[in-house]
Amino acid sequence: MIQLYIPLNFLGVIYREIKQSLADMERLFGLLDQNREVDDAPGAKPLATHGAQVHFSHVDFSYEAKRQILFDVDFTIAAGTTTAVVGHSGSGKSTLSRLLYRFYEVGSGAITIDGQDIRSVTQHSLRDAIGIVPQDTVLFNDTIEYNIGYGKPGATKDDIVAAARAASIHDFIVTLPDGYATVVGERGLKLSGGEKQRVAIARTLLKNPAILIFDEATSALDSKAEQAIQAQLKDIAKNRTTMVIAHRLSTVVEAQQIIVLDHGRIVERGTHHALLAADGLYAQMWARQQAHKDDEAEEVSLPMA
Numbered sequence: 001m002i003q004l005y006i007p008l009n010f011l012g013v014i015y016r017e018i019k020q021s022l023a024d025m026e027r028l029f030g031l032l033d034q035n036r037e038v039d040d041a042p043g044a045k046p047l048a049t050h051g052a053q054v055h056f057s058h059v060d061f062s063y064e065a066k067r068q069i070l071f072d073v074d075f076t077i078a079a080g081t082t083t084a085v086v087g088h089s090g091s092g093k094s095t096l097s098r099l100l101y102r103f104y105e106v107g108s109g110a111i112t113i114d115g116q117d118i119r120s121v122t123q124h125s126l127r128d129a130i131g132i133v134p135q136d137t138v139l140f141n142d143t144i145e146y147n148i149g150y151g152k153p154g155a156t157k158d159d160i161v162a163a164a165r166a167a168s169i170h171d172f173i174v175t176l177p178d179g180y181a182t183v184v185g186e187r188g189l190k191l192s193g194g195e196k197q198r199v200a201i202a203r204t205l206l207k208n209p210a211i212l213i214f215d216e217a218t219s220a221l222d223s224k225a226e227q228a229i230q231a232q233l234k235d236i237a238k239n240r241t242t243m244v245i246a247h248r249l250s251t252v253v254e255a256q257q258i259i260v261l262d263h264g265r266i267v268e269r270g271t272h273h274a275l276l277a278a279d280g281l282y283a284q285m286w287a288r289q290q291a292h293k294d295d296e297a298e299e300v301s302l303p304m305a
């Protein structure tokens with residue numbers, strides 16, 4: 001009994017940590033194939049996507065009863081377009097993606113995809129429709145081929161190579177001692193942050209989801225790395241409904257819509273140029289980012305007010 005209890009308890013700890021960081025939600029659900037806090041509704045149907053318009057309809061949410069985190073959050077991501085979510089640290093950006101992935105249920109309001117309330121569809125079909133590029137990809141201690149192929153069970157080697165090429169990591173892989181059979185991860189070859197992110201992108205391209213959540217890394221990057229990420233995001237977001245959780249602002253400039261969250265409320269929305277012209281919170285954040293552009297050590301988002 002004790003022997004059984006300890007690993008389950010341990011799994012619980014890992015579950016909470018991963019859930020919090022968004023680090024590898026897809027992997028976790030692959031392993032557990034369930035979400036302990038959210039059940040399928042009786043008679044839940046598979047999600048049917050036609051372009052995948054995402055709508056947050058007057059969403060309120062609290063993790064704990066006494067502290068409300070989101071207040072009447074209402075926005076639409078038109079099918080195939082990109083919406084970036086920006087705001088102070090702690091304003092609720094990552095919470096939006098946790099709710100879309102249905103890690104938690106909304107308190108009131110609803111989230112719909114092509115008109116279907118995500119509470120009414122099977123979790124399996126919902127998570128099949130969503131790909132996540134986390135800010136810090138955790139790799140399996142397995143071959144790089146496995147780590148990419150995980151995105152689509154039954155993928156052929158040709159599929160995997162095509163995805164790796166599209167994510168600009170194929171040329172790197174073929175220089176490794178065992179090529180695609182090279183073991184990576186904690187006990188294998190360590191990859192850089194950028195290489196790991198490209199593995200995550202290859203995995204997501206293979207999965208080919210209608211909806212993409214791109215969780216931008218919080219750390220400051222030099223401008224070359226920043227440009228590389230922007231280019232990759234552009235490629236992977238093409239023709240997908242995309243939500244970018246933006247911890248810095250440089251990736252949001254081309255988004256069709258920017259949502260500015262402040263203490264769990266949407267305070268501004270629009271394109272980069274419209275928001276600069278509005279001269280509000282976004283414009284302040286942008287000005288601050290420009291001022292600190294060369295200061296690699298400093299994170300750009302404003303501290304919590």
Ligand code: ATP
Nearest residue numbers: 063064069087088089090091092093094095096247
């Ligand atoms: P950052 O830019 O720092 O990543 P964020 O805007 O993504 O921040 P969230 O992670 O969405 O912020 O958190 C919003 C608020 O919810 C924060 O005040 C945070 O403390 C709180 N919060 C997040 N996760 C939990 C949790 N599991 N239980 C209780 N409160 C939580």
